[in-house]
Amino acid sequence: MYLLYLLAALPLLVRGKATIDAEIAALEASSSPLLQYPTQLTQNLVPKQIHSHNDYWRDVPLLSALSFGVGSVEADVWLINGTLFVGHEVAALTPNRTLDSLYIQPLLKILAAQNPKDAFTVNQTTPNGVFDTSSGTPLQLLIDIKTDGVEALPFILQAFQPLRDGGFLTVFSNGTLTQSAITVVGTGNSPLEQVKALSPRDYFFDAPLTQLTDPSLNTTWDPTLSPLASTDYEVAIGWPGIGNLTPAQQANLTKFVNDAHERNIKARFWDTPGWPIQIRHTVWELLLNNGADWLNADDLEAAANF
Template sequence: MKLNLLFCTVAALAGPLLAEAKATINDVISQLESSQSPLLQYPTQLTQNIVPKPIHSHNDYWRDVPLLTALSFGVVSVEADVWLINGTLFVGHEQQALTSNRTFDSLYIQPLLKVLAAQNPKNEFTVNIASANGPFDTAGDIPLQLLVDIKTDGIEALPVILEALQPLRSLGYLTTATNGTLKRSAVLVVGTGNSPLELVKELNPRDYFFDAPLTRLTDPSLNTTWDPTLSPLASDDYEVAVGWNGIGNISNAQIANITKFVGDAHSRGILARFWDTPGWPVHARDNVWRVLLDNGADWLNADDLEAAANF
């Protein structure tokens, strides 16, 4: 009888204590998240927690969702193949893959405008800010590199591309070189493929740059002074420049090629990229990526963005 009375007394005392127990920190987090509190929301959170990585999205337009998928993995460089047909810039790897609605404007310019508007809100806190953030919330000073690979006649296409970039230009989003001085901004546009070097040289101000030939930066026959105001990027075919397939041991001569070409670029303040690196077998691809990064290459040229982001 006395034992039952004791149990009843303890239960009566414990009840209020349990009811008034403080929530754990995880409980508070859950409550705030479910409440959609404005304390947890801020203007530039579109790319919240994404870490930018020196990856180039090769043939980016092949993704189910071009550009945005690359950004979701922290990819800092994307590539669009453009075809000028009847005055419109279409995007695709070959002419058979083109469609009327997949244009340079619809796949890249308009999405970029929306992303950058989110990262550069106009309010009382930003009224005196003259510079523009790039797409990444964690590192607003890192621009998106947009490679424009011209597949048709470059002389005809360049003026149309420059006009297509006007919405970005008018908002101050384009990195620009004026009289030899480079002003960085949210987007760095680099022309490759059939981009006409001599016409790009003539641009002043210049917000369309030229992808320099990585293996020929010291070639006097090109009659060009390569520097970041003309070519912030230099690229070349990995198979031709290096040739190692990632299986077995790379030779000293192949290592020397990598360091020479990368050194030629870096001595000019230019970043180095090798394209057409092996994609399979996976262990061979990873071996090539590791050797390139270990020897100074600035970009992983990748088709599998998830693998590159987790490398």
């Protein structure tokens, strides 16, 4: 009798318990279309005000930053014989690592996935950005020109034409700033006067954070020209993260951040200490507590979990 009972119960034993975990496992194993949707590449990634310093150094540039929800990336760009190469120095350049291959084409692929063309989106007029959890949040892309800026700028503007054609670039035109999926900001040798002359303008300028009130620059700093202002932390503040911040250091930090915020510009401090870790975190906390908008980071995982 017991043997007959076991034989009768065998199908139930093979199937296992009818639990919710079993149902989840069955659906995941089936690759059901119920579990898939077009814009899920960056599913569950919350955008963070982290700047991926020297992003091209990552094992996988751009995508590694996005995997941590990083909202700003940076590429050092060299114009050599009409091609825009990406790397920290000349010795690091290779024929395959270009602005187009490392950033333009991957962004086009990501944004195509985030902006499917179907019956549901036929009336959509504003493109989605790279983040599925916050489609209206633009990704900031800093272009640090390492060669002559006046010579390089036309090539850089042309390189962004595919993103421009897709309506994916933030642009200032006819007195209106229209935010889109990608905000391009020039730094390094980017030529200020040439950027100011752009009309329409979809390549912006990284303003000097310590000189926003300097009349000698003959420039009105605002988000239509400079959504970002940056400076060297060591030069501007200098506090090493040990002991007490001096009144003068605190005054400088407060002034520079306030100068930016009064103009609706975001503030970034680069060259912050990377080691020891405790000091790095102390300085990060100081900057965030005093209104710095972007956390400049080399260790993205640490910054994302900070």
